[in-house]
Amino acid sequence: MNERIAPTRTVEFEARLKKRYAAERRFKLAGLSAILFSVAVLLFLLITMTINGIGGFQRAEMNVAIDFTEAGLSGDRSTLSQVGAVQILEAQGLPATVEYFAQEQLGEEGGAQISDSAWRLVADEIVDDPSILQKEVTFSLPASPNLAAGLAGEGSDKMKALAARLSDEGKLETKLDLGFLQRADATDPQEVGIWGALKGSMLTMFVTLLMAFPIGVMAALYLEEYAPKNRWTDVIEVSINNLAAVPSIIFGLLGLAVFLWLFPNMRSAPLIGGMTLALMTMPVIVISGRNAIKAVPPSIRDGALAIGASPVQVVFHHVLPLALPGILTGTIIGMARALGETAPLLMIGMRAFVATPPDGFTSPATVLPVQIFLWSDEIDRGFVERTSAAIIVLLIFLMLMNGLAIYLRNRFEKKW
Amino acid sequence: MVTVVHPNLEETDAKMSARDVSVYYGDKKAIDEVSIDIPTKYVTAFIGPSGCGKSTFLRTLNRMNDTIPSARVEGEIMLDGDDIYRSKMDVVQLRARVGMVFQKPNPFPKSIYDNVAYGPKIHGLASGKTELDEVVEKSLRRAGLWNEVKDRLEDSGTALSGGQQQRLCIARAIAVDPEVILMDEPCSALDPIATAKIEELIDELNGSYAIVIVTHSMQQAARVSQRTAFFHLGKIVEYGRTSDIFTNPLQERTKDYITGRYG
Numbered sequence: 001m002n003e004r005i006a007p008t009r010t011v012e013f014e015a016r017l018k019k020r021y022a023a024e025r026r027f028k029l030a031g032l033s034a035i036l037f038s039v040a041v042l043l044f045l046l047i048t049m050t051i052n053g054i055g056g057f058q059r060a061e062m063n064v065a066i067d068f069t070e071a072g073l074s075g076d077r078s079t080l081s082q083v084g085a086v087q088i089l090e091a092q093g094l095p096a097t098v099e100y101f102a103q104e105q106l107g108e109e110g111g112a113q114i115s116d117s118a119w120r121l122v123a124d125e126i127v128d129d130p131s132i133l134q135k136e137v138t139f140s141l142p143a144s145p146n147l148a149a150g151l152a153g154e155g156s157d158k159m160k161a162l163a164a165r166l167s168d169e170g171k172l173e174t175k176l177d178l179g180f181l182q183r184a185d186a187t188d189p190q191e192v193g194i195w196g197a198l199k200g201s202m203l204t205m206f207v208t209l210l211m212a213f214p215i216g217v218m219a220a221l222y223l224e225e226y227a228p229k230n231r232w233t234d235v236i237e238v239s240i241n242n243l244a245a246v247p248s249i250i251f252g253l254l255g256l257a258v259f260l261w262l263f264p265n266m267r268s269a270p271l272i273g274g275m276t277l278a279l280m281t282m283p284v285i286v287i288s289g290r291n292a293i294k295a296v297p298p299s300i301r302d303g304a305l306a307i308g309a310s311p312v313q314v315v316f317h318h319v320l321p322l323a324l325p326g327i328l329t330g331t332i333i334g335m336a337r338a339l340g341e342t343a344p345l346l347m348i349g350m351r352a353f354v355a356t357p358p359d360g361f362t363s364p365a366t367v368l369p370v371q372i373f374l375w376s377d378e379i380d381r382g383f384v385e386r387t388s389a390a391i392i393v394l395l396i397f398l399m400l401m402n403g404l405a406i407y408l409r410n411r412f413e414k415k416w
Numbered sequence: 417m418v419t420v421v422h423p424n425l426e427e428t429d430a431k432m433s434a435r436d437v438s439v440y441y442g443d444k445k446a447i448d449e450v451s452i453d454i455p456t457k458y459v460t461a462f463i464g465p466s467g468c469g470k471s472t473f474l475r476t477l478n479r480m481n482d483t484i485p486s487a488r489v490e491g492e493i494m495l496d497g498d499d500i501y502r503s504k505m506d507v508v509q510l511r512a513r514v515g516m517v518f519q520k521p522n523p524f525p526k527s528i529y530d531n532v533a534y535g536p537k538i539h540g541l542a543s544g545k546t547e548l549d550e551v552v553e554k555s556l557r558r559a560g561l562w563n564e565v566k567d568r569l570e571d572s573g574t575a576l577s578g579g580q581q582q583r584l585c586i587a588r589a590i591a592v593d594p595e596v597i598l599m600d601e602p603c604s605a606l607d608p609i610a611t612a613k614i615e616e617l618i619d620e621l622n623g624s625y626a627i628v629i630v631t632h633s634m635q636q637a638a639r640v641s642q643r644t645a646f647f648h649l650g651k652i653v654e655y656g657r658t659s660d661i662f663t664n665p666l667q668e669r670t671k672d673y674i675t676g677r678y679g
Contacts, residue, residue: 308535
């Protein structure tokens, strides 16, 4: 009598089994290497950004002691609290005073390399505290871009030598420049700041959120909960999906043609920028919102309907709260995309040179990615590090936004 | 084929009555000219094999089929003599009067208290916090859940066990003080002990509400109901007192089903 051998115990079967395991190992390895590759790329990006960008938060400054008792400037708290205080000081010869003390202490060559607008910094200090007009005070004033380049080992030999001499004497040093986070754009890389663009970005994002979120959520709710399923809603669905894939510059043209035609005086304004980006963000919110609403189990709707909740009550008491985490995730993805968007904003004039931070939704502004684009185009070497610093600010802003999204999602998430 | 009504089914007050009701899903006829009276003071059970239309018919009784776009209902269903499918019928009010408990427990992902208080709140049935508290306690007591949850009313309703969740859903339904409670296989997702508790609860609610229960389990129908309707292929084959249906079925198909030949 032949003993029956089960087909799963033959040699052939074991060979096949080995092959299956090998395939699984290969698959795991491929996945792991993909992850490692992306982590490596990300690390490379972050590390180079940080190394390049650190310098952008610093600048070359020179120490100049000014003895105001000899300067013959006058002014007290009442005159200097007026709006034109800086102009009053300028008329009294403050720029010449600063230049005089700089040349006195740094030599003629060195004194000439004080930044042109250094006296404004001194003026601001005086306005803050007029009592220093009776004292001798040491200021740390920005060096000219040429001297800063010399200190960094670039530029002409003359500047390199001057920078070496002044820094040996302890009169020229690289200092942390917190003002970078408080100033706006300028022509001199020593004088630029990111606050103007950052504030512009915040205002623009606020407008975008305010417009895209309610309209997007309402559209998603209507399409999922109320709209009949027919050919028209199919057309709308396809259109929304297409809209999400439209190149952003097209939205810029739309903003130019429609919004700037409606509000011709608001070129470069965050209001117009935000509205243009809202058009771009809305389809993303609608699509993710619909998916989140679809994911709410029908049993919850049935339960609410069965005790006599009206359709609106079902939506606002049950569906929307349960869908909110998903909607928020989609919103943040859309907002993050809008935050990094440059092209549509170029079309509506947000690439202008704006030297003061915007003071409202209708004043001219620029945004972080456009600022980065503008600075990367500058010839002056000093802008290279400033550009990297601006990128770091943009990335931190993005990370804060995403962090907020994760926090909100976890807060509203409910289990059922 | 005509529904066979048992001869010794005495006349009772009908809370709801269906006359020649047909339900279509698109072109498919799921219910074929069903007529039945739902008595005020008894538990009525719908039994029958899978896909026979008993759940579909149950859902027509409080118009839950309205949520399915392709569903269409013909015939008339009366609640206290009013046709619930007439155009002026207020569906919100109808569902407050005819509550429903589903196959799978579906508490809201809110606190136990809010689950029960939701109905009275949206209908404005309780004025003030104390009155609402009373309604919640009364409903939970009637559902036999009060002693188990009174110390954790703020916990999520979804944190309860399956049987407790189903009793919470019953408490939620009776909190709006309905006249009819529809139960769609309320025990099919529960273990035997939880099932026994729900059955006890149905016994206790019997008499206060007209109850209609769809069930797969013939034993359950025999235990909890006084009236039984046997559905097959979208029709009611036989209808009568539960004891008659189970001991003396008049139709061959009913006999085959309750003796376990098919189903």
